[in-house]
Amino acid sequence: xxxxxxxxxxxxxxxxxxxxxxxxxxxxxxxxxxxxxxxxxxxxxxxxxxxxxxxxxxxxxxxxxxxxxxxxxxxxxxxxxxxxxxxxxxxxxxxxxxxxxxxxxxxxxxxxxxxxxxxxxxxxxxxxxxxxxxxxxxxxxxxxxxxxxxxxxxxxxxxxxxxxxxxxxxxxxxxxxxxxxxxxxxxxxxxxxxxxxxxxxxxxxxxxxxxxxxxxxxxxxxxxxxxxxxxxxxxxxxxxxxxxxxxxxxxxxxxxxxxxxxxxxxxxxxxxxxxxxxxxxxxxxxxxxxxxxxxxxxxxxxxxxxxxxxxxxxxxxxxxxxxxxxxxxxxxxxxxxxxxxxxxxxxxxxxxxxxxxxxxxxxxxxxxxxxxxxxxxxxxxxxxxxxxxxxxxxxxxxxxxxxxxxxxxxxxxxxxxxxxx
Amino acid sequence: xxxxxxxxxxxxxxxxxxxxxxxxxxxxxxxxxxxxxxxxxxxxxxxxxxxxxxxxxxxxxxxxxxxxxxxxxxxxxxxxxxxxxxxxxxxxxxxxxxxxxxxxxxxxxxxxxxxxxxxxxxxxxxxxxxxxxxxxxxxxxxxxxxxxxxxxxxxxxxxxxxxxxxxxxxxxxxxxxxxxxxxxxxxxxxxxxxxxxxxxxxxxxxxxxxxxxxxxxxxxxxxxxxxxxxxxxxxxxxxxxxxxxxxxxxxxxxxxxxxxxxxxxxxxxxxxxxxxxxxxxxxxxxxxxxxxxxxxxxxxxxxxxxxxxxxxxxxxxxxxxxxxxxxxxxxxxxxxxxxxxxxxxxxxxxxxxxxxxxxxxxxxxxxxxxxxxxxxxxxxxxxxxxxxxxxxxxxxxxxxxxxxxxxxxxxxxxxxxxxxx
Numbered sequence: 001x002x003x004x005x006x007x008x009x010x011x012x013x014x015x016x017x018x019x020x021x022x023x024x025x026x027x028x029x030x031x032x033x034x035x036x037x038x039x040x041x042x043x044x045x046x047x048x049x050x051x052x053x054x055x056x057x058x059x060x061x062x063x064x065x066x067x068x069x070x071x072x073x074x075x076x077x078x079x080x081x082x083x084x085x086x087x088x089x090x091x092x093x094x095x096x097x098x099x100x101x102x103x104x105x106x107x108x109x110x111x112x113x114x115x116x117x118x119x120x121x122x123x124x125x126x127x128x129x130x131x132x133x134x135x136x137x138x139x140x141x142x143x144x145x146x147x148x149x150x151x152x153x154x155x156x157x158x159x160x161x162x163x164x165x166x167x168x169x170x171x172x173x174x175x176x177x178x179x180x181x182x183x184x185x186x187x188x189x190x191x192x193x194x195x196x197x198x199x200x201x202x203x204x205x206x207x208x209x210x211x212x213x214x215x216x217x218x219x220x221x222x223x224x225x226x227x228x229x230x231x232x233x234x235x236x237x238x239x240x241x242x243x244x245x246x247x248x249x250x251x252x253x254x255x256x257x258x259x260x261x262x263x264x265x266x267x268x269x270x271x272x273x274x275x276x277x278x279x280x281x282x283x284x285x286x287x288x289x290x291x292x293x294x295x296x297x298x299x300x301x302x303x304x305x306x307x308x309x310x311x312x313x314x315x316x317x318x319x320x321x322x323x324x325x326x327x328x329x330x331x332x333x334x335x336x337x338x339x340x341x342x343x344x345x346x347x348x349x350x351x352x353x354x355x356x357x358x359x360x361x362x363x364x365x366x367x368x369x370x371x372x373x374x375x376x377x378x379x380x381x382x383x384x385x386x387x388x389x390x391x392x393x394x395x396x397x398x399x400x401x402x403x404x405x406x407x408x409x410x411x412x413x414x415x416x417x418x419x420x421x
Numbered sequence: 422x423x424x425x426x427x428x429x430x431x432x433x434x435x436x437x438x439x440x441x442x443x444x445x446x447x448x449x450x451x452x453x454x455x456x457x458x459x460x461x462x463x464x465x466x467x468x469x470x471x472x473x474x475x476x477x478x479x480x481x482x483x484x485x486x487x488x489x490x491x492x493x494x495x496x497x498x499x500x501x502x503x504x505x506x507x508x509x510x511x512x513x514x515x516x517x518x519x520x521x522x523x524x525x526x527x528x529x530x531x532x533x534x535x536x537x538x539x540x541x542x543x544x545x546x547x548x549x550x551x552x553x554x555x556x557x558x559x560x561x562x563x564x565x566x567x568x569x570x571x572x573x574x575x576x577x578x579x580x581x582x583x584x585x586x587x588x589x590x591x592x593x594x595x596x597x598x599x600x601x602x603x604x605x606x607x608x609x610x611x612x613x614x615x616x617x618x619x620x621x622x623x624x625x626x627x628x629x630x631x632x633x634x635x636x637x638x639x640x641x642x643x644x645x646x647x648x649x650x651x652x653x654x655x656x657x658x659x660x661x662x663x664x665x666x667x668x669x670x671x672x673x674x675x676x677x678x679x680x681x682x683x684x685x686x687x688x689x690x691x692x693x694x695x696x697x698x699x700x701x702x703x704x705x706x707x708x709x710x711x712x713x714x715x716x717x718x719x720x721x722x723x724x725x726x727x728x729x730x731x732x733x734x735x736x737x738x739x740x741x742x743x744x745x746x747x748x749x750x751x752x753x754x755x756x757x758x759x760x761x762x763x764x765x766x767x768x769x770x771x772x773x774x775x776x777x778x779x780x781x782x783x784x785x786x787x788x789x790x791x792x793x794x795x796x797x798x799x800x801x802x803x804x805x806x807x808x809x810x811x812x813x814x815x816x817x818x819x820x821x822x823x824x825x826x827x828x829x830x831x832x833x834x835x836x837x838x839x840x841x842x
Contacts, residue, residue: 014635015635015637016448016451016464017451017455017461017462017463017464018451018452018455018461019447019448019449019450019451019452019455020452020635020637020644020646021448021637022443022444022445022448023443023444023447023448023464024443026440026444026466027437027440027442027443027444028440029440030437030438030439030440031439031440031441034438034439034440040438040439040468041438041467041468041473042438042465042466042467042473042477043437043438043444043464043465043466044463044464044465044466045447045463045464045465046462046463047461047462052462052463056463059480074614074636074638075614075615075618076614076615076618076636077618077625078634078635078636109812109814110812110813112613112616115615115616115619117615117618117619118615135815156638158815158816158819214441216441281730283709283712286713287712287713287715287716287717287721287725288704288709288710288711288712288713288716288728288730289709289713290709291704291708291709291712291730292707292708292709292710292713292821294708295708295709295730295732295821296708296817296818296821298783298784298785298817299785300708300732301732301733304708304732305732305733305735305736306729306730306731306732306733306736306740307709307728307729307730308727308728308729308730308740309702309709309712309716309727309728309729309730310727311716311721311722311725311726311727312722312726312727314726314770314771315726315727315770319727319729319740319769319770348740349733349735349736349740350735362719363719364719364720396717396719397717400713400716400717
C-alpha cells in the first residue's frame with residue numbers, strides 16, 4: 001500500500017501559549033488537511049523565539065512530509081518568523097516585486113500612507129517560493145528541505161484560510177498522490193448525542209470497516225460525518241456511502257436540517273426561497289442575533305425584509321402592537337406576548353412569516369416563577385401562530401445563541417408545505 | 422537572578438489534530454500558569470498513540486520543569502494515556518481505593534450501574550501521586566522524573582479546570598519560588614498595528630528589559646499588553662508599569678477605548694450608563710449584529726431600547742422615514758440615506774442616540790460606482806448627525822463585523838461630553 005502522507009502544524013506566538021488567543025488556525029488547517037487525506041501527526045505551539053522556532057522546525061522536518069506554520073509574520077519587532085526562516089534555510093532576504101505590488105495595492109485601496117515597515121514585508125528569503133496573500137500585507141513562504149514541504153503563513157485567520165484555499169491545498173493535492181477521501185455530512189438539530197447514538201446504534205454497528213462515523217456535537221444538535229477512503233474507484237465508494245446515508249437519513253429524518261456543510265440559517269434560506277416566502281423577526285432576548293444569522297447568508301435580501309429588536313416594553317407595544325393588558329397580565333416573558341410579537345412584526349413589515357423571542361438571558365432578571373433561562377419563542381404565518389417554551393441556562397451568550405438556533409429550527413418545523421411538494 | 426520555572430502542555434486526542442474539537446484546555450492552562458509566573462515554552466497536541474506520547478514526554482522532560490497533560494484517560498479502548506505512562510515510568514497499575522470510592526460515589530449520585538471499565542479507572546500507576554477528580558470518573562496522576570513534575574488530567578474541560586484549581590496550581594506555587602507577574606492591557610480601535618507601532622516606537626524602545634510589550638491585533642484595532650515580572654515587591658512593579666501605561670496612553674489617547682480586559686460593546690455601555698443616555702440602531706448591511714453586540718452585555722437594557730433592521734427599502738421608508746426622493750436620488754447606500762436612518766430610529770424608538778448602517782456587504786450587489794465593501798455609517802443625537810464612509814471588502818461576514826466595530830467606535834467618538842466631565 002502507498003506511503004501515507006503526514007503533516008505537522010506549527011503555530012507561533014506567545015498569545016497562544018498564554019491563552020490570550022485560542023488557536024483556531026490549527027483546527028482549520030487540521031480539518032482541511034484531513035479532508036484531502038493527509039494524516040496529522042502533531043500540532044506544536046511555540047513562542048516568537050528564534051531557537052524555539054528552529055528546534056520545532058528540525059523536529060517536524062524529521063517526522064513529516066508537510067509542515068504548515070502560522071504566525072510571527074507581522075510588521076512589528078516581536079515578529080521573528082521570516083528572519084528566522086531565512087537564517088534556518090541559509091538564504092538572504094530580497095525584495096519580491098509582486099509582493100510589494102500587492103502590499104502597495106492594499107494601502108492604495110484604503111488610501112492610507114504606506115510605511116517603511118510595510119515595505120519591508122515584501123522582502124522575502126531568496127530561496128523560498130512566495131505564497132500570495134490577497135487579503136493582507138504579509139506574503140507566505142514555501143520552502144523545500146529533505147523532501148519536506150514547509151509553508152509559512154500569517155496568523156490572521158482569514159488571510160491564512162484564503163491562502164490555504166487558493167494556493168496551499170491545491171499545491172499539496174498536486175504534489176502528492178493522496179488517497180481519495182469522501183466525507184458525507186448529515187446535520188441534525190434538536191436531539192442530543194446519546195439519543196441519536198441510541199437510534200442509529202444498529203446501523204452504526206453494521207457499517208463496513210472502511211467507513212467511519214464521527215459524532216460532532218454542537219450547541220443544539222450533532223453533525224454526523226461519515227468518512228470513507230477509496231481503495232479502488234471513488235464512484236463505487238460514493239455509491240456505497242450514499243446508500244448508507246440514505247438508510248441513516250430514514251432513521252433520523254425529523255432531526256435532519258441539511259445534508260453536507262450547510263448552516264441552519266442557510267438551510268432556512270433555501271426553504272424560504274424554494275417556497276417564495278418572506279420573513280421578519282421580532283427579537284427581545286436574542287437582541288438581533290436571529291436577524292444577524294439570517295443576513296449572514298449571501299442573497300438573504302430575497303427573503304429577509306427586516307426585524308424589530310424590541311428590548312424595552314415601549315417598543316414591544318408601540319412597534320409590535322403587544323397590548324398593555326398582555327404585558328400587565330402575563331409579563332414580557334410569556335406565551336401571549338411572544339405570540340403578539342410574532343404576529344405584530346409580520347403585520348408591520350408585511351412578510352409571510354414572523355418569528356419572535358422573549359426571555360431572561362441572565363445573569364440577572366430572574367424570578368422564582370421565571371428563573372434565568374426561561375425563554376419563549378413564536379412562529380406566525382397566515383394560517384397559524386405557534387409558541388414554544390425553552391428552559392436553558394448556561395451563560396448569557398450561550399442562552400442567546402441556543403435560543404436563536406431553536407427559533408430557526410421552529411421555522412424549519414412550522415413552514416407551510418410548498419405547493420410543489 | 423533566580424532560575425525561571427518553565428512548563429509545557431501536552432494535549433492528547435485525534436479530535437484535536439483534525440480540528441473536530443478546538444483545544445481550549447491548553448489556553449486555560451496557559452493562562453493559569455502564566456498568571457502564577459511560570460513561563461510556557463511549548464504546547465504539543467498529539468494523537469492517542471503510545472509512541473507519540475512517549476516521544477512528546479521525553480522531549481518535554483528535557484526542556485521543562487512542569488508538564489501538564491490532558492486527554493486519553495477515558496474508559497474506552499482508544500484511551501491509552503494511563504497505560505502508556507505506567508510503562509514509561511516503569512511501574513504497575515494498582516487499585517487506588519480512594520479513587521474507587523469517588524468513582525462509585527459518582528455512579529450512586531446518578532444511580533447508574535457501574536461497569537467494570539469504570540472500576541478499572543481506579544487502577545493507577547503505583548509510582549504516581551493520584552490527583553483527585555471531584556467531577557469525573559478519571560483520576561489525575563502526578564509523576565516526578567529528573568526534577569520535572571508531570572501531571573496527567575482528563576480532557577473534559579470542567580473536570581480539568583477543577584483539578585487545576587483544587588490541586589495542581591496550589592501545588593506548583595508551593596513547590597516553586599515563583600516570580601510575581603503583572604499584565605496591563607490597553608485596548609485600541611481604528612488604527613492598524615504598524616501605525617500604532619510607529620507612534621509608540623520611541624516609548625517601546627525605552628522600555629526596561631523586564632517589561633515586555635505584545636501587539637495582539639484584532640479586526641479593527643490592536644490589544645496592547647505590557648507584561649512585567651516582579652523581582653522585588655509587586656507594588657514597585659505595579660507603580661512602574663502604571664507610569665509606563667500612562668505615558669503610552671498619552672501617545673495614543675484618541676485610539677484607546679478601554680484599559681484592561683473590556684470589549685468595545687462593554688466600553689460603549691459604560692459610557693452610555695455614565696452619561697445616562699439611551700441608544701437604538703437602524704441596521705441595513707449589519708443586519709442586527711450591532712444590536713446583538715450591545716445586548717450581549719449584561720444589564721444593557723438600561724441603555725439599549727431596540728433596533729430596526731431595515732433590510733428592504735420599504736422598511737427604510739415605512740419605519741425609519743427615509744424619503745422616496747432620497748432613495749431615488751442617492752440610493753440606499755448613501756450618506757443621505759444612512760443619516761435619515763439614524764435620525765429616524767432615534768425618533769421612532771425615542772432614544773438619545775441613533776446609529777445606522779447601509780452598505781454592500783457582498784459577495785454580490787456591487788456596481789462600478791459602489792463596489793462591494795462600500796458602506797456608510799451614521800450617528801445621530803439631539804445636536805448632530807455624523808456620517809462616515811467605509812471601504813472594506815474581505816468576506817461578507819468580515820465586512821459585517823468590521824462595520825459593526827466601526828459603528829460602535831463612531832458612537833464612542835461622537836458621544837456628547839458628559840456633564841460631570
